[in-house]
Amino acid sequence: MEKKLFHDQYEKIEVPRDQVVQAIKTGVRRANSKKKLRKKRVIFISTAAAAGLFISSSFMFPSFSKVMADMPVVGYLYKDSVGEKLAAQKLITKLNETVSVKGIDVTVTSAYYDGAVMGVTFDVKGKVKTEKDGRIQGFYEIFNGDKTLGETKEVVYMNPTETGFTGKIQLSYPKAELPADTTFPLEFRSIGDKKGSWRFDVPVKQLPFETKAVNQERTREGMKVHFDSIITGQASTAVNYSFTHPKEGKYDDIRFEFFDDNGRPIHWLSDTSLEKNEKGNQVTIKGRTIIPQALKGKTRYIEVQPAVSLSEPNQFVSLTEAAPVRIQSSRQDLSVTIEKVSYNNKHFMVDFQINNGHKMGMYDMFYKDFARNDIILVKETRKDIFEEPIKHKVKVLNEKQLRFRSTFDISGLSHFSPQKYVLRVNLGSMAVNMPQEMEPVKINLE
């Protein structure tokens, strides 16, 4: 009874929906500006069993429709500044091709191809179920879902207009060679609540652009990044690079930060992996980063700050080993010291210290999360399988020294024995957030 009453009152709290949605968007945008220079990446996991599953996706940097949430203007979310700039210069090709399926007409209305960025606008007419906010959601695929390319499927939202809905897609051309004149396959798989196939071959013609060879490189810990060239389009800039790393570092990752000649950060739009080549023990990935503005004339050079995050394999601590046991990265200064291990038939307790108490610029919450998620009691036979961890609590023993105590509830395990269980330490999740910086590179634009 009481519960219902509480619940009714809860329901009575009036929700200013638009403002809440706006708050969510603003929050995400703020998050983005905090990590704007960090790449959008796939989840990093390094357990062997799961690795198989993820090998193909380790190069799947989401390259499409990366929204311009970095724009420092409120309400400027999801706008395609490249498209707008080109539209203002009348550099967009008008198109008018309609496909009708299940009473829904999708019309591709325009397209552009600038440097390495493409954009398509389209209208939707027909009876479609809208979302709460009045928009409709569509799901599309490009290049027929070609698996050799990065991500090829994406969700798009369409805004209501007087006659129906309108939406736009922006993508970075996913191949190394940029054809001057081409069509690309675009298929909508669902519009609102209707499933179907609205297929187009969108004709695009590349606007005049300039390519400048760069030929500068930086190395660190056996990795090399070579800046190949820079493409200046009408309203966008593309930086082509090659990233070479040893084969065993296949989850290693490179990221860039860009600055103009006044040291101001330049926001980038997307980063795409275009090609992967293996030679002996070396793997080279050709990549391209898109900056959604033509920089020439605005800055004399761009300064690129590359940083690599070195992947780490999972390491395991046998429970029969006498503590303290130190788990150390062989490639970088990361460690976990298992100080004490004890257990009875209900609880398993482990005390540990992270990075010898050196925070290395990371915040406390980061280490708490690491302590909770990445030092886990697992069954030896299933140690490489990623599954829900045994219920455990983490207590901070000493915040300054990064010492923690995890207590695992093993009362539910039928056959706990220290021979059958191990501790899994995933330094990788720390490494991925603490990239190693290389010397910055200046790319002259003049």
Next chain:
Amino acid sequence: MNESKLIQKAIKGNEKAFEKLLEIHSDQLYRTAFLYVGNREDALDVVQETACKAFLAVKQLREERYFLTWLTKILIRCAYDVLKKRKKEVPADENIIELIPGKREKRDEALDLVGAIEQLNEPQRNAIILFYYQDLPLTGIAEIMNIPENTVKTHLYRGKNQLKKLLGGDGYNGKETIS
């Protein structure tokens, strides 16, 4: 696209999926925030802060079925941050005025309860909000609050009694007090 797909995408850092997910739960997020902070402006701030923090950390979410639990945890943390800040800003006697019974009559019943909930201590408030408003099972609350289930029960019990006192129904049983 179903929620589980959205969560998977969100974990990979897909902003749209992430926003969509939060929009799906926006009523709950806002209302819970409101219960903690008691006014629209702060509640919106809490939602915004939650969206920001959650998006920064979403990659660390390992189990998609814990998405909402995880999000709620962040929300509560953000709500307390706002409250803490407010404590520093608001002079003490303004809170005392809130306690004068006569003033309460004009307020909406829901707001009345919100006011009372604000007077509870942190664990009691968490337990009450999560149990009564969010309909979470005890195990879920224990998970969010990082305490054993029995402790949750204790907080619930004490919190309820405290609420009864605050709402002026001291000495009566639950039904009469809050209904």
